[in-house]
Amino acid sequence: MILQGNVWKFGDNISTDHIAPGRYFHLRSNLKELAKHVLEDAREDFAKKVNSGDIIVGGKNFGLGSSREHAPRIIKVSGVSCVIAKSFARIFYRNSINIGLPVIELKEVDEINEGDILKVDTEKGIINNLTQNKEYKFIPFPKFINKILEIGGIDEYIKKYGNYGV
Template structure:
C-alpha cells in the first residue's frame, strides 16, 4: 500500500469527540459525518481535506469513547492514513475494521509539519517527508491487517474470504 498526500498536523490526545463530535451521531451516513470531521479542533478541515491527505498526530490519537464513527468519518473525508506517535487501542481496532491504515511512528511523527507532503510505502516500510527529504522506518502492519486494509475493511475482507472458500467447492 502506498500513499502520498498533504499532511494535517494535530497534537496529543485527540479524542473521538474531536474527530467526530457526538452531536452529529444521529446519522450513520459516513459522508454526512465526514462533513463535520475534526470541526471542533479545526473548522477548516472538512472543507479543505483532499482525497489522499494524511493526518499526523502526537500521542494517544483516537482516545475517548469507542465510537467506530470516528475512523469512518476520516476515511469518508478522504484521509488515506493516519500517522501518529501512538494510538488509543480501541481507535486502532476500529480503524482496522473499516480499512483505514494507521502508522505508529513514535517520536518520528514530531518531524512532520502541517502542509508537508508525505509519501508512505507500507510494503517497503518507509515514509518520506517530501518537504525535508527525511525518511522514517515504518513498522509493517501484520500481513492479515494489511490485507484487511487493502480490502477496504473487515466486512469486505470477510466477504472475499468466504467467496474464495465457496469457489473452492466447500460449503459455508
C-alpha cells in the same frame, strides 16, 4: 500499499469527540453528512479543506475516548488516506484497521510539518517526507493486515476470503 498526501498536523489527545462531535450523533447513519463535521472541534476548517489522499499526523493518544467506529469511518469518508501518530488509543487503532483506514505509529512525528508531502509504503514500513527529503521507518503491517487495508476493511476481507483468510 503506497499512499501519498499532504499533511494535516494535530496535537496530542485528539479524542473521538474531536473527530466525530457528539452533537451530530443524529447523522450517524449518514456517513457523508457526518464527515462534513470531521475534526471540526479540533480544527474548524478541516472538513471543508481536506483533499482525497491527505494524511493526518497526530501526537500521543490519538483517538482516545469512546469506542464508536464512526470516528475512523468519517476520517476515511472524508478522503484521508492514513493517520500517523506517536500513539493511538487501542480501540481506535483496532476500529481503524477493521474499516480499512491505515494507522501508523511513528515516534518522529514532531519532525513532520503541516503541509509536508508524505509517501507511505505500508508493506515495507517506510515513510518518505518528500518535502524535507527525510525517511522514517515503522514496523510494517503483517501481510494479512495489508490485505484487510487494501480490500477496504474486515467485512470485505471476510466476504472475499472467508473467516480464515488467505
